[in-house]
Amino acid sequence: MIRPGQSTDIQYLANMASETVKIMKEERNDQWDEFYPLAHDFQNDVTNESIFVYILDGKVAGSITVDQQFSNAYNEFEWHQPVEQAMIFHRLVVNPMIRKNGIASKLITFAESYAIENGMTSMKVDTYSLNRKAQELFIKHHYTFVGERTFPERKNPFYFYEKHLNP
Secondary structure, three states: OEEEOOHHHHHHHHHHHHHHHHHHHHOOOOOOEOOEOOHHHHHHHHHOOOEEEEEEOOEEEEEEEEEOOOOHHHHHOOOOOOHHHEEEEEEEEEOHHHOOOOHHHHHHHHHHHHHHHOOOOEEEEEEEOOOHHHHHHHHHOOOEEEEEEOOOOOOOOEEEEEEEOOO
16 A cells, blocks of 8 residues: 555654665665655655655555655756656655565556656656666666766766656
């Protein structure tokens, strides 16, 4: 079951993100760290009503944030679908103890359906170039690579993806 996130979910999500950071470090992927994402990021998502959680056996097993909060970097690309007609998903996280059970895929599919229900024609997303697992997941879900951008605070670029949504 997927439902809107609530304040009572925040600590579970922050703990999940913290455990995910440990795994990312082992994989030499520094997309997330001890400064991001934190409980206040998830609280902002709850306040903005943009976070959705996956419930498994009565417990929070993952989440995804879906909104139109694009960074300025998104304006630098030639998208197939305009940004104004798109949603973005971010902070996709799954409890590391139960990964590889399709939860991330279910959350992405939910995000795409949510975007369609809200009249959007595409979904956009970005990830750090060292995050190979996310890249593989996006390709599995038929996202198209659009471009890359390097930020001054990062050594490696971020990759940007897009998917046209069919209502």
